Amino acid sequence: MITSLDRTHAGFYRCIVRNRMGALLQRQTEVQVAYVGGPADPIAPTIIVPPRNTSVVAGTSEVTMEPLIKLHIIWKKDGVPLSSGISDYSRRLTILNPALSDSGYYECEAVLRSSSVPAVAEGAYLSVLEPPQFVKEPERHITAEMEKVVAIPCQAKGVPPPEMAWYKDAALIHLEKLSRFQLLADGSLQISGLVPDDTGMFQCFARNAAGEVQTTTYLAVTSIAPNITRGPQDSTVIDGMSVILNCETSGAPRPAITWQKDAPWTVLLASVDPELTSVVVRGLVPARSYQFRLCAVNDVGRGQFSKDTERVSLPEEPPSAPPQNVIASGRTNQSIMIQWQPPPESHQNGVLKGYIIRYCLAGLPVGYQFKNITNADVNNLLLEDLIIWTNYEIEVAAYNSAGLGVYSMKVTEWTLQGVPTVPPGNVQTEATNSTTIRFTWNPPSPQFINGINQGYKLIAWEPEHEEEATVVTVRPNFQDSVHVGYVAGLRKFAEYFTSVLCFTTPGDGPRSPPQLTLQAPPDVAPANVTLRTASETSLWLRWMPLLEQEYNGNPDSVGYRIRYARWDGRGQPAVHVIHDRVEREFTIEDLEEWTQYRVQVQAFNAIGSGPWSHSVVGRTRESVPSSGPSNVSALATSSSSMLVRWSDIPEADCNGLILGYKVMYKEKDSEARVRFWLAEGNASRSAQLSGLGKYTLYEIRVLAFTRIGDGVPSRPPILERTLDDGG
Structure with missing residues (x-):
């Protein structure tokens, strides 16, 4: 193609074609340039392949926009001409390390210089994408009370704006099916009416076309034992007036409140033997003060109660119930937060002095470690210096002056995940x-x-x-x-x-x-491999050389390796190396006659060898047998005849298809010409010679022949004499 034709392009043009055989084909044509009716009419510029819309991730090494057009080219971005990044005769615009500011509409304009022909333009949009980045993340651990509302923050930016998805314990949260869960406008997750089952690991994913990021948090939903934070106060009022008694509580879920007036005395023993003057009262609460009174009962009814006894205080005993609502939650990869509430007041059996926390690796036969909390008002402890991502069993017991109480049921919890400490x-x-x-x-x-x-x-x-x-x-x-x-x-x-x-x-x-x-060896084998007979001892191999993009390495290191062996598996395979990357044929020589060979070709470079081609099979040309029959023998049967026998020629020496045998014979030490007796067919193994001289010693040899000619006669010659008839 000749663009912008003018008179300097006039002349003879010749096409020359050569091949490896040296043949030469030449054709020529003449181009004449003439102006018709004055100056030549200008031809409007053409954009053959316009630039295409492209999307890349911000920070990519480069992005190239390239049309295939003719003549002078001007590049513009959003209508503003560009001067940098233009190469290859203005046909290519390359933007290194594209940023968000490089997004826009890019236009290439083709102009025919010094002409009134209007310019043509084509354009494409470049979109620079930005992977998601978090601008707000949740804390590693969030604690919230039952029935409350919690919002787990998660906000991300990116181009295009990322889509947000939430997972709980690695399972996708289907927000449309859970009315208590709501995705807020900024991507945060709001949970209303918290319940214990909401405890778990929450993952926030931000995704767009440029990538994905994730962040995690652990939500612990706590339940708190009922507690009266402000009880009613003693009040004195005038008869007929109203009074307000206040009772404020805390706990989760919210405790129910009941009111009692003048709690009745408790009947501990309803029937005491009238002969007794003392009894033992059991089932009392340790560390409490009690008063007692008695009354007599007969068939008529109950008498008056005695005067109340003085208050009797029971001694303390170790707490008879464990702490309540024990929960554990991983805080870091080496710490766990343990929280609890005191044992029920009726089971504290005295003034609590503190708590003992014991913990160990879950499911392993190892001893406990202990922590002592000496302040009864403390109801949490951060266990530290634990093993990363390890499951622990934890128990809590309260103690008072009388001793240690009952341990709580075991709770198990993992420390949070860490990063791997060894590589693959x-x-x-x-x-x-x-x-x-x-x-x-x-x-x-x-x-x-x-x-x-x-x-x-x-x-x-x-x-x-x-x-x-x-x-x-x-x-x-x-x-x-x-x-x-x-x-x-x-x-x-x-x-x-x-x-x-x-x-x-x-x-x-x-x-x-x-x-x-390093670079790779070739990953394809030479194609179009063919094998033909060249001679009795050679084969002609041809193949298609690799294309340059298939070299996978320095072209100067590319060559071919030929492997060949007998089809029947006899002998050792042989290899020949060719260091010319454009070579496409080779003659394999020094082969055996009339023998079938299997041949393969592979390409190699400085790194290694590629795959072998499929096997091709060829046979060398037929020749004459290279040895004579074996076990040749002769037996005189009369004065003018004898029987000659022989065995097969070794298969490796046949060198073709045996068509028959020839028996060579002549009188011993005679100057006469050797005579031949023909035995046709490759199954022949004997011949009856006749017309021989009486009582004459003959020298005999046998040869095989193919369509190419006679083979080598048997050696050494054998001697046999015809019989003497006695006449």
Whole structure:
């Protein structure tokens, strides 16, 4: 194609075609340029392929917009001409490290210089995306009371604006089905009327086309034992007036309040033997003061009560009930918050002095550790210096001056997740093609993951450019001991450092030691492989050389390897190496005659060898047998005849299809010409010679023949004499 034709383009044009055989084909044509009716009419510029709408993530190394057009080109962004990033004769606009400000409408305008022909323009939109980023996150641990309303904050930004999704204990929350749950305008989650089952791990995900981020928090819903925070006060009023008695309480759920006036005496023993003068009263509450009174009862009725006794105070005893509402919640990856309420007042059996907390690893035969709270008003404790992401059993008991009370039921709780402390093991990498690296690795031991394995990050970066690393996230595979992943889209023929890390919700673990991964060997085999007979001892092999984009390496290092062997498996395979990347044929020589061979071709570069091509089979050309029949023998049957026998020629020496045999014979030490007796057919194994001389010694040999000719006669010659008839 000749653009902007003028008189300088006039002349003869010749097309020359050559091939490897040296043939030359030439054709020529003449181009004449003439102006008709004055100056040539201008041809309007044409945009053959316009730029296309493109979306990229902010910070991408570069983005290119390229039309295929003719003539002078002007680039504009939102109508403003551009001067930077333009290359390839203005056909290409490249924007390095695109940012949000680079979003807009880009237009290429084709202009025919010094002409009144109007310009043409085509454009496309560039959208620069920004991955989500949190601008507000919840605290690691949130505590809220039953029946209250809690809002868990979570707000993110990005381009396009991210969609928010909430998970509880790794299960998606279907907000449309839960009336108590509401997604607020900024992405936060509001829960109304809290219940104990709302306790758990909440995850907030922000997603858009450029990526995804997540954050977590633990919500603990607490229930609080009833407590009278302000009781009624003694009051004196004038008869007939009203009085207000106040009673304020706390607790979750909200306690019910009942009122009593002049609580009655309790009958402890309803029937006492009249002969007794003393009794033992049981079932009293320790550390309480009691008064007693008596009355006599007969068949007529009950008499008057005696005077009240003086108050009797019982001694203290250890608390007979455990603390109530014991709950535990992980605060950090090495701490757990434990909370409780005192035992019921009727079971405290004295003035509480404090609490003992004992804890140990859940499900393991290990001893307890203890914490002593010496202030009875304290009802929580932060257990610290625990093991990351480990389940603990915790119990609480109250004590007073009389001793330690009953331990509560065991509660179990995990410390929060941490990051892995060791990298994946046995990391291996290899380049599978010019732009992809294959990773294999073993997962870290679970005890060092310190949480729920969220997956792995495969990292590849060019030397001196670690800040521009390519990172691919791979989900965990809990079934296989060896994990496999790929990083694709890398720069062709480049060297890369590679590493793998394991991550949990809190963050990334350490990377595996960097490995240097080189360019890949070829990933395709030569195509169109054919094999033809060249001669009795050679075959002609041809193939299609690899295309340049299939080299996967330095073109100067590319060559071919030929492997060939006998089809029947005899002998050892042979290999020949060709160091010319454009070579497409080779003659395999020094083969055996009339033998079938199997041949394959593979390409290689400086890194290694590619796959072998499919096998092709060929046979060398037929030749004459290279040895004579074996076990040749002769037996005289008369004075003028004898029987000659022989065995097969070794198969390796046939060198073709045996058509028959020839028996060579002549008188011993005679100058006469050798005579031949023909035995046709490859099944012939004997011949009856006749017309021989009487009592004459003959020298005999046998040869086989193919369609090509006679083979080698048998050796050594055998001697046999015809019979003497005695006449």
